[in-house]
Amino acid sequence: MPSTVTRFAPSPTGYLHIGHIHAALVAERAARRAGGRFLLRLEDIDPARCRPAYAAAILEDLRWLGLVWDGPVRVQSAHMTDYRAALARLERRGLLYPCFCSRADIAQAQSAPHAAPDGGTVYPGTCRDLSPATRAARIAAGAPHAWRLDM
Numbered sequence: 001m002p003s004t005v006t007r008f009a010p011s012p013t014g015y016l017h018i019g020h021i022h023a024a025l026v027a028e029r030a031a032r033r034a035g036g037r038f039l040l041r042l043e044d045i046d047p048a049r050c051r052p053a054y055a056a057a058i059l060e061d062l063r064w065l066g067l068v069w070d071g072p073v074r075v076q077s078a079h080m081t082d083y084r085a086a087l088a089r090l091e092r093r094g095l096l097y098p099c100f101c102s103r104a105d106i107a108q109a110q111s112a113p114h115a116a117p118d119g120g121t122v123y124p125g126t127c128r129d130l131s132p133a134t135r136a137a138r139i140a141a142g143a144p145h146a147w148r149l150d151m
Contacts, residue, residue: 097147
Protein backbone atom coordinates (compact mmCIF):
# COMPACT_ATOMS: atom_id res chain seq x y z
CA MET A 1 0.00 0.00 0.00
CA PRO A 2 1.52 3.38 -0.96
CA SER A 3 2.52 5.75 1.78
CA THR A 4 0.46 8.91 2.31
CA VAL A 5 2.02 12.01 0.81
CA THR A 6 0.55 15.45 1.41
CA ARG A 7 1.83 18.80 0.24
CA PHE A 8 1.44 22.50 0.74
CA ALA A 9 2.08 24.59 -2.38
CA PRO A 10 1.72 28.34 -1.85
CA SER A 11 2.46 30.92 -4.53
CA PRO A 12 4.91 33.56 -3.28
CA THR A 13 2.69 36.44 -4.40
CA GLY A 14 2.17 37.76 -0.89
CA TYR A 15 2.40 36.83 2.76
CA LEU A 16 0.65 33.81 4.24
CA HIS A 17 -2.88 34.32 5.51
CA ILE A 18 -4.96 32.26 7.90
CA GLY A 19 -6.30 30.05 5.09
CA HIS A 20 -2.76 29.15 4.03
CA ILE A 21 -1.82 28.35 7.60
CA HIS A 22 -4.87 26.13 8.04
CA ALA A 23 -4.14 24.24 4.82
CA ALA A 24 -0.47 23.74 5.75
CA LEU A 25 -1.28 22.53 9.27
CA VAL A 26 -3.96 20.11 8.05
CA ALA A 27 -1.65 18.68 5.38
CA GLU A 28 1.29 18.27 7.74
CA ARG A 29 -0.83 16.68 10.48
CA ALA A 30 -2.50 14.28 8.02
CA ALA A 31 0.88 13.10 6.78
CA ARG A 32 2.21 12.61 10.29
CA ARG A 33 -0.90 10.72 11.49
CA ALA A 34 -0.60 8.36 8.52
CA GLY A 35 3.15 7.90 8.90
CA GLY A 36 3.58 9.57 5.53
CA ARG A 37 5.45 12.50 4.09
CA PHE A 38 4.65 16.21 4.01
CA LEU A 39 6.11 18.09 1.04
CA LEU A 40 6.51 21.79 0.41
CA ARG A 41 6.42 23.24 -3.10
CA LEU A 42 6.68 26.90 -4.03
CA GLU A 43 4.46 27.74 -7.02
CA ASP A 44 6.69 30.52 -8.34
CA ILE A 45 6.09 30.28 -12.09
CA ASP A 46 4.22 33.57 -12.45
CA PRO A 47 7.17 35.99 -12.68
CA ALA A 48 4.90 39.03 -12.87
CA ARG A 49 3.44 38.35 -9.41
CA CYS A 50 5.91 36.14 -7.50
CA ARG A 51 8.64 37.71 -5.38
CA PRO A 52 11.67 36.13 -3.68
CA ALA A 53 10.95 38.16 -0.54
CA TYR A 54 7.53 36.51 -0.24
CA ALA A 55 9.07 33.05 -0.76
CA ALA A 56 11.53 33.74 2.06
CA ALA A 57 8.74 35.03 4.30
CA ILE A 58 6.63 31.91 3.63
CA LEU A 59 9.49 29.62 4.64
CA GLU A 60 10.21 31.69 7.73
CA ASP A 61 6.54 31.69 8.79
CA LEU A 62 6.16 27.94 8.29
CA ARG A 63 9.27 27.28 10.37
CA TRP A 64 7.97 29.67 13.06
CA LEU A 65 4.73 27.65 13.13
CA GLY A 66 6.80 24.53 13.79
CA LEU A 67 6.07 22.84 10.49
CA VAL A 68 8.66 20.41 9.22
CA TRP A 69 8.55 19.21 5.63
CA ASP A 70 10.23 16.13 4.26
CA GLY A 71 12.98 16.70 1.74
CA PRO A 72 13.97 19.91 0.02
CA VAL A 73 11.44 22.57 -0.96
CA ARG A 74 10.48 22.01 -4.59
CA VAL A 75 10.69 25.35 -6.33
CA GLN A 76 8.67 25.03 -9.52
CA SER A 77 10.74 27.48 -11.55
CA ALA A 78 13.75 25.20 -11.10
CA HIS A 79 11.93 22.34 -12.86
CA MET A 80 10.67 23.94 -16.06
CA THR A 81 12.40 21.27 -18.17
CA ASP A 82 10.35 18.58 -16.41
CA TYR A 83 7.12 20.48 -17.01
CA ARG A 84 7.94 21.10 -20.67
CA ALA A 85 8.57 17.37 -21.12
CA ALA A 86 5.23 16.53 -19.48
CA LEU A 87 3.45 19.07 -21.69
CA ALA A 88 5.12 17.59 -24.77
CA ARG A 89 3.83 14.11 -23.82
CA LEU A 90 0.30 15.47 -23.36
CA GLU A 91 0.49 17.42 -26.61
CA ARG A 92 1.64 14.32 -28.55
CA ARG A 93 -1.46 12.56 -27.22
CA GLY A 94 -3.69 15.42 -28.42
CA LEU A 95 -4.70 16.36 -24.89
CA LEU A 96 -3.72 20.05 -24.93
CA TYR A 97 -4.76 23.22 -26.67
CA PRO A 98 -3.37 26.74 -26.41
CA CYS A 99 -5.62 29.31 -24.76
CA PHE A 100 -4.96 32.95 -25.61
CA CYS A 101 -7.46 34.39 -23.12
CA SER A 102 -6.24 36.81 -20.47
CA ARG A 103 -7.45 36.53 -16.89
CA ALA A 104 -9.85 39.38 -17.66
CA ASP A 105 -11.18 37.47 -20.69
CA ILE A 106 -11.80 34.41 -18.54
CA ALA A 107 -13.49 36.45 -15.82
CA GLN A 108 -15.74 37.98 -18.48
CA ALA A 109 -16.56 34.54 -19.89
CA GLN A 110 -17.36 33.25 -16.42
CA SER A 111 -19.78 36.11 -15.84
CA ALA A 112 -21.88 34.87 -18.77
CA PRO A 113 -24.78 32.55 -17.93
CA HIS A 114 -22.97 29.22 -18.23
CA ALA A 115 -24.38 27.61 -15.12
CA ALA A 116 -22.81 24.43 -13.86
CA PRO A 117 -24.92 21.76 -12.16
CA ASP A 118 -23.50 22.82 -8.80
CA GLY A 119 -24.45 26.47 -9.37
CA GLY A 120 -20.91 27.54 -10.27
CA THR A 121 -19.72 28.67 -13.66
CA VAL A 122 -18.07 26.75 -16.46
CA TYR A 123 -15.24 28.08 -18.58
CA PRO A 124 -16.74 27.90 -22.07
CA GLY A 125 -13.54 26.75 -23.81
CA THR A 126 -13.20 29.92 -25.87
CA CYS A 127 -9.97 28.77 -27.57
CA ARG A 128 -10.71 25.04 -27.74
CA ASP A 129 -12.18 25.16 -31.23
CA LEU A 130 -9.60 27.41 -32.89
CA SER A 131 -8.21 25.85 -36.05
CA PRO A 132 -4.67 24.49 -35.99
CA ALA A 133 -3.66 27.24 -38.44
CA THR A 134 -5.05 29.98 -36.20
CA ARG A 135 -3.34 28.48 -33.16
CA ALA A 136 -0.01 28.22 -34.98
CA ALA A 137 -0.25 31.77 -36.35
CA ARG A 138 -0.99 33.25 -32.93
CA ILE A 139 1.86 31.33 -31.30
CA ALA A 140 4.26 32.31 -34.12
CA ALA A 141 3.25 35.96 -33.62
CA GLY A 142 4.24 35.68 -29.96
CA ALA A 143 0.72 35.81 -28.53
CA PRO A 144 0.79 34.98 -24.81
CA HIS A 145 -0.96 31.71 -24.11
CA ALA A 146 -1.45 28.99 -21.55
CA TRP A 147 -1.91 25.29 -22.22
CA ARG A 148 -5.26 23.80 -21.24
CA LEU A 149 -6.23 20.16 -20.97
CA ASP A 150 -8.71 19.20 -23.68
CA MET A 151 -11.11 17.11 -21.65
